[in-house]
Amino acid sequence: MGNSAILSSRPVVTPPPVSVVAGxxxxxxxxxxxVTLVAQxxxxxxxLDGFTMEQLADAVGVSRRTLxxxxxxxxxxxxxxxxxxxxRALETFRARGPSGRLLLDLGVLATHLIGAIxxxxxxxxxxxxxLERNPRLMVKANARFExxxxxxRREIAERxxxxxxxxxxxxxxxxxxxxxxxxxxxxxxxxxxxxFTEIFAETVAAARSLVHE
Amino acid sequence: MGNSAILSSRPVVTPPPVSVVAGxxxxxxxxxxxVTLVAQxxxxxxxLDGFTMEQLADAVGVSRRTLxxxxxxxxxxxxxxxxxxxxRALETFRARGPSGRLLLDLGVLATHLIGAIxxxxxxxxxxxxxLERNPRLMVKANARFExxxxxxRREIAERxxxxxxxxxxxxxxxxxxxxxxxxxxxxxxxxxxxxFTEIFAETVAAARSLVHE
DNA sequence: AAATGCACTCTATGGGTAATAGTGCAATCC
DNA sequence: GGATTGCACTATTACCCATAGAGTGCATTT
Numbered sequence: 337m338g339n340s341a342i343l344s345s346r347p348v349v350t351p352p353p354v355s356v357v358a359g360x361x362x363x364x365x366x367x368x369x370x371v372t373l374v375a376q377x378x379x380x381x382x383x384l385d386g387f388t389m390e391q392l393a394d395a396v397g398v399s400r401r402t403l404x405x406x407x408x409x410x411x412x413x414x415x416x417x418x419x420x421x422x423x424r425a426l427e428t429f430r431a432r433g434p435s436g437r438l439l440l441d442l443g444v445l446a447t448h449l450i451g452a453i454x455x456x457x458x459x460x461x462x463x464x465x466x467l468e469r470n471p472r473l474m475v476k477a478n479a480r481f482e483x484x485x486x487x488x489r490r491e492i493a494e495r496x497x498x499x500x501x502x503x504x505x506x507x508x509x510x511x512x513x514x515x516x517x518x519x520x521x522x523x524x525x526x527x528x529x530x531x532f533t534e535i536f537a538e539t540v541a542a543a544r545s546l547v548h549e
Numbered sequence: 550m551g552n553s554a555i556l557s558s559r560p561v562v563t564p565p566p567v568s569v570v571a572g573x574x575x576x577x578x579x580x581x582x583x584v585t586l587v588a589q590x591x592x593x594x595x596x597l598d599g600f601t602m603e604q605l606a607d608a609v610g611v612s613r614r615t616l617x618x619x620x621x622x623x624x625x626x627x628x629x630x631x632x633x634x635x636x637r638a639l640e641t642f643r644a645r646g647p648s649g650r651l652l653l654d655l656g657v658l659a660t661h662l663i664g665a666i667x668x669x670x671x672x673x674x675x676x677x678x679x680l681e682r683n684p685r686l687m688v689k690a691n692a693r694f695e696x697x698x699x700x701x702r703r704e705i706a707e708r709x710x711x712x713x714x715x716x717x718x719x720x721x722x723x724x725x726x727x728x729x730x731x732x733x734x735x736x737x738x739x740x741x742x743x744x745f746t747e748i749f750a751e752t753v754a755a756a757r758s759l760v761h762e
Numbered sequence: 763a764a765a766t767g768c769a770c771t772c773t774a775t776g777g778g779t780a781a782t783a784g785t786g787c788a789a790t791c792c
Numbered sequence: 793g794g795a796t797t798g799c800a801c802t803a804t805t806a807c808c809c810a811t812a813g814a815g816t817g818c819a820t821t822t
Contacts, residue, residue, distance in 0.1 A: 385806065388782060399797045401785095410783065439759050471684030506731050507755045514727030518719050542720045546652050547760050598775070601813060612766045614816095623814065 372416035419452040585629035632665040
């Protein structure tokens with residue numbers, strides 16, 4: 337359990353629910369990502385309330401007003417955007433692929449999303465610290481993540497044709513999310529510098545071995 | 550991810566790590582439980598900072614000073630104590646029982662602990678609300694829970710003879726905790742008034758069906 | 763032995779104010 | 793033509809300080 341919030345380092349622009357990152361969007365995404373990296377650095381060095389949007393704007397090289405074109409609030413600038421779901425990956429999932437087994441396919445989708453984040457352990461630790469020191473930000477991070485995974489629950493219910501009150505979407509997402517969080521803790525605590533995707537895969541494998549023992 | 554904190558309603562005194570509830574301890578536990586119920590009621594009605602320890606003491610019928618004999622802080626009085634692990638249940642677990650399969654046995658232990666809580670849905674919802682409105686309390690609740698489950702991780706590593714850096718204890722606990730939290734959400738949201746243990750069992754069954762599909 | 767009264771220390775909260783986040787619109791720039 | 797920006801404004805939050813209340817230790821009472 338744990339009150340681990342999703343930690344996005346190097347997050348990507350949240351596009352419309354399902355979209356392909358392209359041309360203008362790509363440039364926008366890269367710009368927003370740069371804002372977030374700087375915002376996270378400033379938050380780590382000075383605290384969340386220790387830097388102003390003016391300072392962030394200066395550090396990024398845009399106007400303060402423009403920052404609000406990328407992010408609705410200062411908190412969102414620091415948290416960044418959650419990884420987008422690429423259209424092809426989602427179509428595969430909807431078509432009950434790649435394996436036909438829900439938990440496995442959800443794990444594949446999660447791996448894909450995790451690959452889009454590619455955090456460094458120091459970044460995860462730093463952002464964890466910022467969150468710990470700012471319960472407001474943690475609450476917001478968790479609310480955002482909850483909305484994000486709610487979308488996956490809906491996709492699951494639809495793919496599997498579950499009834500509206502079926503608890504399996506919630507359970508499936510809860511299990512995969514718990515593995516993600518467990519892996520994130522290992523990643524942040526680890527000293528061996530393996531990529532996060534590798535640690536997630538190892539965590540999934542450990543869960544599988546526990547289930548099939 | 551959820552930021553669901555453990556919600557203890559009708560919590561039991563946190564005894565020494567492994568102990569049997571008896572005589573004097575039972576009376577102490579009942580008294581502490583009464584304090585927590587009143588504290589939770591006051592927090593729900595007035596907010597966490599909207600009642601004083603003096604008021605809580607008056608409502609319970611003890612002196613303010615005595616409250617601190619039961620709980621180290623006001624927050625702890627509201628959160629209550631986490632359920633104790635009964636000695637017999639722990640001995641069974643340590644002896645690799647009841648089934649010999651770690652995840653199943655951990656689920657049995659969790660069911661036992663959940664049985665000791667027996668919350669009502671209104672209580673869960675009320676306490677969730679208090680936590681939402683008081684990030685400080687939520688942070689504390691989560692830190693306590695993290696310590697609590699760390700103990701189970703140690704028990705698992707010992708029971709299974711895992712190496713110190715083996716990730717399986719963390720994964721096993723993460724999965725069971727995610728099922729607990731998922732069940733808690735269903736319980737708080739539900740309108741059919743089934744006991745929490747039943748909903749947890751249903752959640753475990755759903756996870757099992759997803760794994761074996 | 764546990765509860766309690768009491769006096770004290772420490773910390774967090776409340777209120778007022780100023781700083782900053784957030785907003786809308788028009789002008790400018792690429 | 794769309795994005796950026798400047799600007800003036802509104803709304804909200806952080807900061808500061810004093811006070812209330814949480815927390816503490818000890819002696820007395822039950």
